Amino acid sequence: MKIHNFSAGPCILPETVLNDAAQAVSNFNGSGLSLVEISHRSPDFVAVMEEARTLTKELLNLPERFDVLFLQGGASLGFLTAAYNFLPEGGKAAYIDSGTWANKAVKEAKHLGGISVVGTSKASNYDHIPAADSAPAGSSYLHYTSNNTIFGTQFAGTPEASVPLIADMSSDIFSREFDANPFHLIYAGAQKNMGPAGTVMYAFDTEAAGKTGRSIPSYLDLQVHASKDSMFNTPSVFPVYVTMLTLRWIKSMGGVKAMEIRNAEKAGLIYAEIDRNPLFEGHAAIKSRSTMNATFRLIDDAHATAFDAMWEEAGVSGIKGHRSVGGYRASMYNALPKESVQVLIDVMKELERTA
Numbered sequence: 496m497k498i499h500n501f502s503a504g505p506c507i508l509p510e511t512v513l514n515d516a517a518q519a520v521s522n523f524n525g526s527g528l529s530l531v532e533i534s535h536r537s538p539d540f541v542a543v544m545e546e547a548r549t550l551t552k553e554l555l556n557l558p559e560r561f562d563v564l565f566l567q568g569g570a571s572l573g574f575l576t577a578a579y580n581f582l583p584e585g586g587k588a589a590y591i592d593s594g595t596w597a598n599k600a601v602k603e604a605k606h607l608g609g610i611s612v613v614g615t616s617k618a619s620n621y622d623h624i625p626a627a628d629s630a631p632a633g634s635s636y637l638h639y640t641s642n643n644t645i646f647g648t649q650f651a652g653t654p655e656a657s658v659p660l661i662a663d664m665s666s667d668i669f670s671r672e673f674d675a676n677p678f679h680l681i682y683a684g685a686q687k688n689m690g691p692a693g694t695v696m697y698a699f700d701t702e703a704a705g706k707t708g709r710s711i712p713s714y715l716d717l718q719v720h721a722s723k724d725s726m727f728n729t730p731s732v733f734p735v736y737v738t739m740l741t742l743r744w745i746k747s748m749g750g751v752k753a754m755e756i757r758n759a760e761k762a763g764l765i766y767a768e769i770d771r772n773p774l775f776e777g778h779a780a781i782k783s784r785s786t787m788n789a790t791f792r793l794i795d796d797a798h799a800t801a802f803d804a805m806w807e808e809a810g811v812s813g814i815k816g817h818r819s820v821g822g823y824r825a826s827m828y829n830a831l832p833k834e835s836v837q838v839l840i841d842v843m844k845e846l847e848r849t850a
């Protein structure tokens with residue numbers, strides 16, 4: 496039976512990518528060796544890292560002054576890395592608290608300086624993107640989380656700010672176009688929309704990074720990694736390889752703009768059904784809805800047993816909501832085909848008919 500993978504992360508990857516990755520694990524580039532048993536300094540792997548970095552620059556249309564790295568520690572270490580590289584000693588930064596991950600970003604940055612939370616939607620269980628006050632004078636940057644994976648909310652676009660931006664784009668990177676010029680740093684854990692868990696992408700302004708007056712531990716120093724072409728230490732070769740394959744796939748499909756169109760179409764379908772079907776309601780405020788993660792629930796929990804049996808029967812996987820929201824969450828990352836969304840919608844309709 497075909498499985499329709501709505502997992503929030505790690506998540507669905509294109510089938511061709513998984514097939515090519517499996518091939519590389521047994522025999523990489525016809526070398527007779529596995530990708531995971533060769534030196535990361537071998538020309539074949541160096542070419543993989545270079546292609547991953549170059550494709551990122553190309554697909555995101557990054558300005559010349561940007562560099563791209565694939566490191567470890569996930570977005571969770573990114574919270575601290577962001578502050579280490581862009582928050583001056585004794586300095587200030589502004590953060591928007593739009594969800595669990597945004598809140599963790601605040602917590603980590605507080606290790607290093609004066610953090611102001613300029614907007615929060617915590618009081619309503621993060622069901623919307625909060626309005627934000629302007630960053631206090633002297634702030635070095637405004638940090639925000641472009642898509643709130645757990646709550647299913649997403650910034651409609653790049654927020655207006657008088658200071659440079661830093662964004663955790665873990666769960667919507669490569670899902671829609673944006674202009675990188677206002678940013679000092681964009682970072683994203685791979686496992687939401689890019690590849691397997693195990694690497695995190697940093698795209699940053701090389702002219703702005705590291706001007707903090709503080710001494711930065713080597714692994715947290717983006718300039719150190721840039722000077723070593725993202726090979727300061729042994730990179731996570733398999734996650735970087737699979738990410739590179741996914742980036743090739745995005746390019747072959749028509750690039751980020753084509754992803755944006757597909758994603759808008761899928762999101763349009765699921766939200767139309769959530770709004771139409773009298774048995775369901777959405778979690779996120781309509782204006783804040785995410786194209787990546789649709790959060791919804793049954794209005795009457797008495798239908799849960801029947802609904803759960805029906806979607807499992809249809810091959811739908813991974814739609815149980817996060818424990819802090821409950822209900823259901825349909826994650827519709829780039830690789831999820833429209834047909835899978837249609838299968839879920841058909842189940843919702845069938846429940847309405849039979850309930």
Ligand SMILES: *Cc1c(COP(=O)(O)O)cnc(C)c1O
Binds near residue numbers: 504572685
């Ligand atoms: C999953 C997620 C994270 C955490 O990523 P790790 O790679 O597990 O550290 C951070 N931010 C967002 C928006 C996420 O979805």
